[in-house]
Amino acid sequence: MRPFTHFNARTVKGACALLAKYDGRAVLNAGGTDLLSTLKGENLFEYPEAVINIKAITGLDDIVERKGTLRIGALTKLSALVNTPLLNERYPALAEAARTVATPQIRNAATLGGNLCQDVRCWYYRYPRHIGGPILCARKGKGPCLAVKGDNRYHALMGAKKCFAVCPSDTAVALAALDGQISIVGKEGERRIAVTDFYHPLENSLKRGEMVTGVEMPSVEKESRQAFLKFTLRKPVDFAIVSVATVITAKGGVCVDARIALGAVAAGPVRATKAEKILVGRPVDETAAADAAEAALAGAKPLSMNAYKIEIAKTLVKRAILESL
Amino acid sequence: MADKYRFIGKVTPRKDAVDILTGRAKFLNDLKLPDMLYGKVLRSPYPHALIRKIDKEKAERLQGVCAVLTWKDVPDWKGGTPRCKRVLDQKVRFVGDAVALVAATSEEIADEALRLIDVQYEVLPHVFDMEEALKPGAPQLYEEFPGNVVTPGVPFFGPKSLKEVVMGDVDKGFTEADVITEGTYSYENIPNPLPPEAPGAIALWEEPNKVTLWVSNQASYMDKVTLFHVFNREVEVRSIGGPCGGSYGSKFMSWQVQSHAVLLSRATRKPVKVCMTKEEHLAAFTLRPGSRMAAKVGMKKDGTVTAVSGRWVIDTGYYSMTTQSQVAVGCGEVQIMVRCVNWNLKPTIVCTNRNASGIVRGFGGQELKCILIPLLSLAMEKLDIDPFEFLKKNYVKPGDGYIWRDGIWYTYRGVDYSEAMDQGAERFGWKENWKGWLKPSSVNGTKRRGVGVGVHGNADIGEDASEAYVRLHPDGSAIIFSCVTEHGTGQRTNFVKMVAEVLQVPIEKVSLSPADSLFTPYEFGPAGSRGTYAIGSAIISAAEDARRKLFELVAPRLEAAPEDLDTEDGAIFVKSNPQRKLPWKVMGIDRTCTGYGRFEPDYTLSNCMMSFVEVEVDTETGQVALVRVVNATNIGQVIDPQGLEGQLNGCLGSAGIDSALFEETVIDQGTGHTLNANMLDYKWRTFAELPQIDNVVLETPFASHRFHAVGVGEIATSPGPSAILMAASNAVGVWLHEYPVTPERVLKVLGKTAPWAKKGGAA
């Protein structure tokens, strides 16, 4: 790796202060499982001057459900999300999403905050310098997106503008279906933003000097059923080609609440609100699931090579809904 | 079978086991020499360009940099067949081609120096598609190759090196056929053999013209031979091969990373280590050849193939080192699979502006089978012929012949593999599961299963020459001098077993020298499954020679003729009166006894592996999962049961079966960048998705050597890919002909998604 200055932050305030001081030229290191790769690959348009270790900050790895809200600290390891009984019992979509991330070694180090903030996997963006790169592109601030004319088999189906990479985070998809919000701390104090609003085609919502401190979501209804399905070429290791998270509540076989999130189809997880509306009030069966699946993907605008993702996404939506039976 | 031997056929621990499992085994990048420098390569961003200007001044001035070399600074050293690829050239021919070399006191400084080299390119038009490259007016990669057709060069296999399969009368053959099918088929996903250890080398130059190289290779003696020619026969090369972290053919006859290290050592007079990163390994080392064939076959109702004619175009990337040899062997191997008397199969090798293809397990035969079997399947389907029966009937039988890679006709004298194939079919349950062409073997909701079968065999199990010495010592021990490295097959221990068996001494008493070309005789290397028969024969012969010499020495002391003697556990005794015995020590403590053995090539034996596969297709997502595999073979005599099993299980590795499921090198068809040059985007099989594998191994003695064994490792990867296409086609009821069978392709044939509007990536 190229040189950088290293700091150990002891508090959130300290970390934010350092970030502000370096004004966009410093990065935070939690699990390091994505950051070190982007540093070695020099994917960021400008190599950072400083790396700030935040693993020593205490109090950011709790999982607590209290007064109708579940809060999870940003430094919670993915392996903890997988193994915590509370999540497995009441928030299985999130536990399952964490379980499908990468590999056991990575989950032992990777954190929820890191998983949400990780950089995109577009193979043009990530193209290494030392084999005839780097490839400049819209995300790096120079030139068009090469995936549009190139190999876009893994790229976005909806809502893309300028950059067509998809959000690689699995936990983000589960959180979107759970109405999750991301807590952010910065110079101006603390704020919360819905997971579905956190991502944009060229970057996420973090302003200079801000860091993610955790997520929270409303407690789930006892009668709700959750599913998380991830389509990959291989298990595990691979990032999602398409993923779906659902939280469906049915009373007497009839759907009273539906939350459906699509992953790996856009810059962030997408709530399929049309599909959700179609389901509410209908018995949960094959036909309803198929109709919802159609509606969920109705807004898809495929590129030259990724139309197949639509069919797979529809299948996953259907199967996820039927899993709630 | 194993009972008649003391060591052969028995499970024995590998001699290098403890070193490997404790981390003590030193692979190339674990070695450090005093004063060693680190080398890095600057690589081209364009697929085709001229270097108009290189300014290396800033790089040279960086503290810690000891040498910066460009095409102007290096001698006219060239590799390839023919030798057209200059080690550093004024022209670059693929994204990733070497432009400059740097040696520095640390890897970081070398990397930093690369950034400081200023290159001005004149970009030239490029060509990526093999047929586009053949068209008049296409961008030309080399002056030596008009029309981008790669010429034969000095053929490796002699003046009559096989370039095509032409015999009999195809027109007559087609008139005899009950069915004729034709079509164009391709196997051009150019997967990567992907050994875990990236290529590298350490070079130490010695004035005036000597170099010692530490290499990672399965055949380190051939490093010496290959580089001798690359260096215009001006440099004396000593190669030392250590444990090799996988090769699967790809490191055999590699020369560029070694040449880079040598040039940098020559320029700095210090040892220089050059190790590729995994990205360089994927983007700039060895890929499988790409193949496309337009062909026609004629078949009779009884499964006889009456004629095969076709044009096989092979894409070798930016140059060829061994592609002509792979074509030659592929042409030979296809005759072993299909006993047809009328052929007109004409290959053309083309170069294009992408990373080069080279040696991988399967060596041309896998490529040809992957495109021919689908065409044969079309005919089989029309005639409703069971593919297992077809392959069994058509596989070479004792007394049949084939023109092998050297253009010479050989009569096969190995065993009939039918029994092994039958047993494989039974273990797999072929009869129960084969429901006919394009019919699933079972349906379960949206999941459909299908079965397929493939076969491969290679008469190179006795290829090329090997030499060995075996030296006996008065203390009852022995050492083998042979230039074989350990690259995963366990052969280094197997050769020890063979000698221990010949000499009847405990395995602990036999050792194998380091693979150092300075003091070992000629060794082509363990490749093409020749280790067991070819290298084994040389080593056994050397042991027998040493034994004979020992008996001649000691016979007078025992008042017997040498033929009357035998030896066990370091004591020589008279066979008819075992009480009369003397220890080896009587040879004299100031003496050793050395035998020499040599193996001459023998192309009359072929191995065989048949693979049966079952896949399950999810018709709603297009996903194809490999459920189970049965491999069947007959290898004469098992030398090491666990080693053998490892080799057969290897069907899942080295760009074999999985090249039909998810392996491919993705290259942007506009810019030439290899998009998946990393271990996430290049797909490999994980522990979590292991299909059930059953290996059926028969032991019918081969007329090979003392132990009647033949090798089988190299071919393990090759029957699988075409079998997967067959199985997936049967599962969904529609022909699938593109490799790999991705979800997108399955959904396409099922009509659930539109075909790609235009190719953004690989074909």
Added chain:
Amino acid sequence: MVNGRIHELEVGDQPGQVKPWDTLAHTLRETLSLTGTKVSCDHGACGACTVLLDGQAVLSCMTLAVECDGQRVTTVEGLSDPQTGRLDPLQQAFIDYTAFQCGFCTPGILMSAKALLHENPSPTEEEVKEALSGNFCRCISHYQVVKAIMAASGKEG
């Protein structure tokens, strides 16, 4: 602490010192000469560099050495007894089953297996495969590896 021995390393750019951007893999291999841990992809995607950090299997190429202050690292060299050289039962099982071919991925696999048996001394075959799912092997030693681990855990595979 590496394999039971405490190493005091200074941060700096002289030989023998650790730079802030050195990975744990680099420090183990180059500074401490423990070359048993292999670097294959160097991007956290293949598992060859797996070591134990406070008993957990992690990727040493994706860990900064300076951030391991005060933690316990175990590498493949730390599996056998430092005094007697006696092999860990896991290592012995790998020998008995020839659960390796070229051996390059083997140290990483051993460490993942060690972490598994530590947490789950009696795993099922599925659990073994799951625990090793981040380890790349190209020679296909997988089947024999699973057998060896099951044997080492006391259950024949």
